[in-house]
Amino acid sequence: MIVCLAVVGHQNNPLYIQSFTEADDALKLHHIVHCSLDVVDERVNNPKKSGPTINEAFLGLLYPTENYKVYGYLTNTKVKFILVTTDLDVRDADVRNFFRRFHAAYVDAVTNPFHVPGKKITSKIFAERVSTMVKSFGLSPAS
Amino acid sequence: MVREVAESCVESLMAEIVSSYCKGVYANKPELAAPRIEAIGFQVGHRLSERYTMDRPRFTDHLEAIKFICKDFWSDLFKKQIDNLKTNHRGTFVLQDDWFRWLAHMSVDPSLVTSGSIQDPSAMAENEAAQATGLHLYFPCGIIRGALSNLGIPCAVSADISNLPACSFVVRIKV
Secondary structure, three states, X not given: OEEEEEEEOOOOOEEEEEEOOOOXXXXXXXXXXXXXXXXXXXHHHOOOOOOOOOOOOEEEEEEEOOOOEEEEEEOOOXXXXXXXXXOOOOOHHHHHHHHHHHHHHHHXXXXXXXXXXXXXXXXXXXXXXXXXXXXXXXXXXXX | OOOOOOHHHHHHHHHHHHHHHHHHHOOOOHHHHHHHXXXXXXXXXXXXXXXXXXXXXXXXXXXXXXXXXXXXHHHHHHOOOOOEEEEOOOOEEEEEEOOOHHHOOOOOOHHHOOOOOOOOHHHHHHHHHHHHHHHHHHHHHHHHHHHHHHOOOOEEEEEEEEEOOEEEEEEEEOO
C-alpha cells in the first residue's frame, strides 16, 4: 500500500507531496522523502559500475527503513518522484509501471498553461488521477 | 483522445502573434515586442520538453541534449529534423534548418524595396526579407531556449535568415 507520493523539482523544492494514510504521521513521511533526496543525488552522481545503467529514469529501491520501502525516479528535466510504500513484496515491474503512469499524469499537469513552473501543482484533476492510481496499485496482477 | 488542429491555424496564429504585438500592444515601443514573444516561446518550449523527454533515458551531456533537440524534438514539432549542426566545441552550436516549416508559406513583396539605393537590388531584397521575417523567428528561439533550460542547460538563442525558407539558430550555452 502506498503511503506517500512526492514530486520534487530540480532545486529540491517540493512540487507535490501527498500522503495516503489516515494516521497522523504526515511529518514523518515528509522527513523520509527529504532524506531520500540525498540518496537520489548520490545514485545519480556516483553510478555503480555493476548497477543498472546510469541513464535510466527509474532508480529503483533507494533505501529501506524499518516499515517502509522508498522508490525513486528521476526525469530528464531533473524532477524527482519519490514513492513510499509499506508493502513488503512489491514487484519491481509494478513500481515501474506506476511511475510511468505517474509521469504521464505529471506531464499533463505541468503542460497546463495556468501552472507556474517551480510552484506547487494545484490541479484537482491531477490529485484525482493520482489517488485513483494509488488505489489500484498492486491490486491487479501485472498485465 | 487526441485532438488535432489544422496546421494553417497554427501558422496563422504565429503570424498574428507577431503582427498584433508589433503593431497593437507595443505599437509605441516595438523593441519590447521581441522579448515578449520570446518569453511566450520559452514557456511553450519548457512544457513541450517535459512531454517529449518522457520515455527517453537521461542525457549524459550537453551534446546529447542538443542532438535530442535537433532530431526528436524538431521532428515532433516540425515533422523533420534539423539539417545541419555545427559546433565550436566551446559552447556554441549552430542549428541549420533548410526548410523551416513556419516560414515556408511566407514571401516578401519585392516591390516594397525602398527607392533611392539601387546599387544592389538583390541584396536590398534579401535585407528586407531578413528584417521582415526576423520577427517571426523569436518564437522558435524561445521554444529552443525553454526546452534547453528545462533540461538544465541555460543558454541564449538567436536566429539568422540567409534565404527564405532556410534559417539557422545559434545556441550559446552560458557557462
